[in-house]
Amino acid sequence: MARSFVIKVPASSANIGPGYDVLGVALSLYLELEVTIDPSNDSITNTDPNNCRITYSEDSEGYDSVPLASDSNLITRTALYVLRCSNVRRFPSGTTVHIKNPIPLGRGLGSSGAAVVAGVMLGNEVGQLDLSKQRMLDFCLMIERHPDNITAAMMGSFCGSFLRDLTAQEVERREIPLAEVLPEPSGGEDTGLMPPLPPVDIGQHVKYNWNPKIKCIAIIPQFELSTADSRSVLPKAYTTQDLVFNLQRLAVLTNALTLDPPDAKLIYPAMQDRVHQPYRKILIPGLTDILQSVTPATHKGLMGICLSGAGPTILALATENFDDIAQEIINRFTKNNVQCEWKLLDVAQGGATVEQL
């Protein structure tokens, strides 16, 4: 018998200033997969070695670039990893996945985190594996190896997370090259081997409150910056002063964002960072100028401003005056020959969901 379901996963903004690789907030912009499994319709998928036909909505982000072969696409490769850990080699015959993706790729809004979370949920659902969200996080963390976006996208809301200490054996299992976790892209042989199972409870997290009066303005430059490239410019070591600077602000920020009324005098300085943003300015024209000159003093309603994830998107938190704040940042990017679009988003409370149709 045929069955259909929809998987929805929110975008996310990681770091929120001082919380590098720690904080993430889920945003009301959703990657959606419409999935049908119809064994009587196997002719539609029998040209794919993994029984899965992918279509991608024309108005979606990445329409021209995202691969649609099931062993190349990040979502279905991730699902195949989950299935193969349960010794299931491919999708059930007659599986179709229609992807709708409004999350811009490579902009610091967690598109890859959402794709990985969607892939793990897809594997869990088609394989009827009954994994908990906590266990699914482990699978996600084998692929995207920092927990901030993944946790917010899976669990929703505003999250703090860390990776627990792993035993030497677990480290070996987790630190293996990605190519050995994900099935090889086209041309690669399915060796029939079982991939490494994730260690249990790799990621620990808590959810914080978030004052709903605080909205998220995302100013999105029209150029891509891969997270890997943006991580490669960071130093390997930091001074004690810089680490303490961030830790002090991180401790205050997680509570400051819950308070009512929101207090810009507390939030704005608590969103300052010395661990990643100063190093990333060489990749993002105008970043330092924007972060220093758009303030609560110049713009009523602005609570704080930071780089979203690895950039280049700017995240401005505000309670009012959204158009003016966005326009100011867009103008400053324009002076650096960078065109932008912007979106006003809320915090997405629910995280990733599956709805049976």
Ligand SMILES: Nc1ncnc2c1ncn2[C@@H]1O[C@H](COP(=O)(O)OP(=O)(O)O)[C@@H](O)[C@H]1O
């Ligand atoms: N919906 C998607 N389907 C397939 N691949 C995706 C999807 N979304 C993102 N990706 C992959 O993730 C890459 C972007 O990841 P990354 O550099 O981490 O940036 P970010 O997560 O900040 O958008 C894309 O170039 C693409 O390879």
Ligand SMILES: N[C@@H](CCOP(=O)(O)O)C(=O)O
């Ligand atoms: N903590 C990571 C977050 C990357 O987020 P993304 O949305 O840019 O993938 C980092 O700052 O590198």
